Amino acid sequence: MARYELVKRSVALITLTNPPVNASSSAVRHAIAKSMKCALSDPEVTAVVICGENGSFCGGADIREFAGPLKGPPLVPLLDAIEAGEKPVVAAIEGVALGGGFELALVCHYRIAHSKARLGFPEVTLGILPAAGGTQRLLRLIGIPAAAISLKLGIVDQVTEQNACEVAVEFALRAVAKPLLSRRVSMLTTRCPPDLDALLDAVTMQVKKKAPGVMAPLACIQAVRAAATMPYYKGIKREGELMATLFNSGQAWALQYCFFAQRTAGKWTLIRSAAVIGLGTMGRGIAVCLARVGISVIAVESEKKLLETGRQMVIGMLERDAKRRGVSASLNLFKFTLSLHDLKDVDLVIEVVFEDMALKKRVFQELSKVCRPATLLCTNTSGLDVDALAGVTDRPHLVVGMHFFSPAHVMKLLEVVCGPRSSSETIATAMSLGKRMGKVSVAVGNCPGFVRNRMLKPYIDQATFLLEEGATPEQIDKALEDFGFAMGVFRMSDLAGLDVGWRVRKESGLNGSDVDPESPPRRRQGRRYCLIPDMVCEQGRFGQKTGGGWYMYDKRGGTNAKPDPLIQNLLETYRSKYGIQPRNISNQEIVERCLFALANEGFGILEDGMAARPEDIDVIYLFGYGFPRHRGGPMFYASMVGLERVLKRLEHYHQAHPDVPHLKPSPLLKTLVACGIPPVQKWREHIKTMHSHL
Numbered sequence: 001m002a003r004y005e006l007v008k009r010s011v012a013l014i015t016l017t018n019p020p021v022n023a024s025s026s027a028v029r030h031a032i033a034k035s036m037k038c039a040l041s042d043p044e045v046t047a048v049v050i051c052g053e054n055g056s057f058c059g060g061a062d063i064r065e066f067a068g069p070l071k072g073p074p075l076v077p078l079l080d081a082i083e084a085g086e087k088p089v090v091a092a093i094e095g096v097a098l099g100g101g102f103e104l105a106l107v108c109h110y111r112i113a114h115s116k117a118r119l120g121f122p123e124v125t126l127g128i129l130p131a132a133g134g135t136q137r138l139l140r141l142i143g144i145p146a147a148a149i150s151l152k153l154g155i156v157d158q159v160t161e162q163n164a165c166e167v168a169v170e171f172a173l174r175a176v177a178k179p180l181l182s183r184r185v186s187m188l189t190t191r192c193p194p195d196l197d198a199l200l201d202a203v204t205m206q207v208k209k210k211a212p213g214v215m216a217p218l219a220c221i222q223a224v225r226a227a228a229t230m231p232y233y234k235g236i237k238r239e240g241e242l243m244a245t246l247f248n249s250g251q252a253w254a255l256q257y258c259f260f261a262q263r264t265a266g267k268w269t270l271i272r273s274a275a276v277i278g279l280g281t282m283g284r285g286i287a288v289c290l291a292r293v294g295i296s297v298i299a300v301e302s303e304k305k306l307l308e309t310g311r312q313m314v315i316g317m318l319e320r321d322a323k324r325r326g327v328s329a330s331l332n333l334f335k336f337t338l339s340l341h342d343l344k345d346v347d348l349v350i351e352v353v354f355e356d357m358a359l360k361k362r363v364f365q366e367l368s369k370v371c372r373p374a375t376l377l378c379t380n381t382s383g384l385d386v387d388a389l390a391g392v393t394d395r396p397h398l399v400v401g402m403h404f405f406s407p408a409h410v411m412k413l414l415e416v417v418c419g420p421r422s423s424s425e426t427i428a429t430a431m432s433l434g435k436r437m438g439k440v441s442v443a444v445g446n447c448p449g450f451v452r453n454r455m456l457k458p459y460i461d462q463a464t465f466l467l468e469e470g471a472t473p474e475q476i477d478k479a480l481e482d483f484g485f486a487m488g489v490f491r492m493s494d495l496a497g498l499d500v501g502w503r504v505r506k507e508s509g510l511n512g513s514d515v516d517p518e519s520p521p522r523r524r525q526g527r528r529y530c531l532i533p534d535m536v537c538e539q540g541r542f543g544q545k546t547g548g549g550w551y552m553y554d555k556r557g558g559t560n561a562k563p564d565p566l567i568q569n570l571l572e573t574y575r576s577k578y579g580i581q582p583r584n585i586s587n588q589e590i591v592e593r594c595l596f597a598l599a600n601e602g603f604g605i606l607e608d609g610m611a612a613r614p615e616d617i618d619v620i621y622l623f624g625y626g627f628p629r630h631r632g633g634p635m636f637y638a639s640m641v642g643l644e645r646v647l648k649r650l651e652h653y654h655q656a657h658p659d660v661p662h663l664k665p666s667p668l669l670k671t672l673v674a675c676g677i678p679p680v681q682k683w684r685e686h687i688k689t690m691h692s693h694l
């Protein structure tokens with residue numbers, strides 16, 4: 001509900017995490033209170049920044065909670081305590097700061113707002129008024145009457161086009177040790193026009209004429225009068241009295257009902273029930289995502305023992321998730337079964353069985369027989385041909401890929417994979433289901449690996465080639481982490497597990513018994529191939545889960561990565577076996593080879609029409625691989641470096657490594673350079689092939 005972390009050593013960053021709009025539910029208020037206590041009592045913390053996750057500061061009080069008994073820490077004392085604190089608190093406002101969200105911003109000592117942020121008090125549309133000090137503080141800040149934009153009014157201290165949170169952290173560091181008294185809005189005196197009574201009377205008349213019989217706007221005017229004529233402690237009391245009258249009024253109930261009715265009416269959905277086949281890690285996560293948004297789920301496994309394990313894990317996840325969100329667990333939405341026949345009435349099925357085409361085809365054939373003709377059939381394959389699966393069904397137009405990322409109930413990204421025969425309605429339904437589950441859904445074409453995994457291959461390949469040439473996993477990771485990734489490629493691979501890639505390489509004939517015995521060393525299928533990842537896996541080292549991978553860990557599942565002499569030894573033996581003279585490799589080369597190869601594949605994807613636009617690729621990398629947001633994503637990063645430079649460096653590296661096709665500059669990159677390097681938003685105009693659905 002709120003994340004607490006220390007940034008720049010001395011700034012406590014409190015991030016509200018209550019999707020979709022970070023409404024200040026009782027759980028959020030509780031988390032804010034706890035985080036503030038932590039920040040104020042920690043001597044290392046000199047300033048605090050409050051922001052909201054996913055581009056939204058806070059949409060105000062959780063209106064749903066108004067229907068029941070009020071629980072959790074009350075907002076007014078919580079906000080008063082923030083304002084009274086002795087450390088500067090800065091609000092970093094992106095998206096919306098509405099109602100209670102705006103009130104939260106007003107008690108912060110400084111406000112940094114993104115230029116597109118929206119601040120305001122829409123309470124009156126809900127039949128109430130801003131009753132957490134909003135009427136009293138805003139007027140003290142901007143006076144009566146007031147009109148114009150926030151910066152001019154002095155509501156915000158800085159407007160930015162950048163990431164508001166990062167700007168706020170820098171701002172907070174500068175605010176340390178500055179006096180706070182004048183920053184406490186409740187301590188200010190309201191600036192009033194001399195003809196206050198006449199002004200308020202005129203406004204009252206207008207309101208009565210425009211909205212006859214409506215109570216909330218009139219109560220707001222009374223609260224304004226209180227702000228103008230009373231000290232804060234009396235004004236806030238008056239605000240509370242007015243709220244108490246409105247809060248339980250039929251008008252407030254009706255208006256709040258309208259708010260939700262309007263949104264419910266817009267929610268025409270095909271998907272009320274779904275099935276998940278396979279209760280491994282992914283299947284369990286997907287099942288939780290579905291149930292979380294009220295979809296009833298039939299969960300299927302092939303064996304009794306697996307079903308029982310899956311059931312217990314799902315229940316545990318649901319209970320933990322519900323506790324975290326302060327709601328009750330929706331266990332009643334679940335049914336667990338061993339029989340596909342139970343799926344005959346569901347609206348949608350997501351297949352999450354083992355990544356084996358023959359097995360998946362059998363499942364899809366069976367689904368074709370048991371499900372009603374309108375049921376959508378989705379696969380969570382991470383790279384297999386969605387159209388080949390569609391081809392074994394009686395409804396290829398209703399087959400689509402829904403590629404979740406692990407852990408599925410946490411990771412925001414969803415790739416909706418459009419096969420050539422998937423209908424527009426099918427794709428639209430999968431996209432809207434993704435949105436409903438709170439995912440960032442991106443439609444992609446049906447090619448091996450789709451977008452994220454297809455691009456990951458050249459990125460990881462470069463990293464392993466650099467190992468062959470003399471680098472260590474630590475050196476490569478450090479260079480990428482300095483670039484901004486939370487984890488370098490090897491630490492990330494250890495976290496994800498090395499065995500999946502190993503199995504995929506075996507299935508593609510790159511390793512194992514299918515390898516052509518005639519192929520020269522370190523070459524497969526006509527191109528350079530690094531054997532080191534396979535050798536690591538052959539030793540049973542699959543990453544964190546086995547206690548060792550590219551690094552060693554203190555235990556299975558450990559997260560503390562330490563350089564492993566065994567890997568160092570393996571690298572040295574490998575290099576001497578293949579006569580490779582190790583060389584010193586610069587961080588610049590590491591970053592360029594990994595990231596330019598990544599972006600180059602992105603250009604290839606655009607050219608093949610497998611992603612609609614560079615922004616889609618960047619969003620996939622921001623939400624599906626933790627690409628550093630301040631770099632914008634791989635395609636934006638390439639544009640910032642300069643496409644001409646990217647092209648030159650790729651040409652240089654390809655010349656040095658002609659057996660690595662991924663380093664050969666893509667024709668689209670060349671075209672963009674040749675036609676004067678248009679901005680990212682215009683690249684689409686230069687793409688010839690476009691997937692019919694994208």
Ligand SMILES: CC(C)(COP(=O)(O)OP(=O)(O)OC[C@H]1O[C@@H](n2cnc3c(N)ncnc32)[C@H](O)[C@@H]1OP(=O)(O)O)[C@@H](O)C(=O)NCCC(=O)NCCSC(=O)C[C@@H](O)CCCCCCCCCCCCC(=O)O
Nearest residue numbers: 023059060061062063098099100122130131132244247263
């Ligand atoms: C934020 C928006 C602009 C976003 O718009 P968008 O179009 O992007 O998305 P949607 O509108 O579809 O919304 C998405 C989704 O989110 C839900 N939602 C949005 N806002 C809220 C919210 N505030 N609470 C709960 N849920 C919200 C929405 O329903 C959608 O859900 P779905 O399931 O359909 O996907 C736009 O959403 C928007 O404008 N939201 C409303 C913003 C707003 O009005 N905010 C003000 C809220 S009221 C408030 O903040 C009050 C505070 O001032 C004061 C609180 C103090 C309380 C003290 C109570 C004292 C009572 C005293 C009485 C005592 C008497 C007694 O003893 O009984």
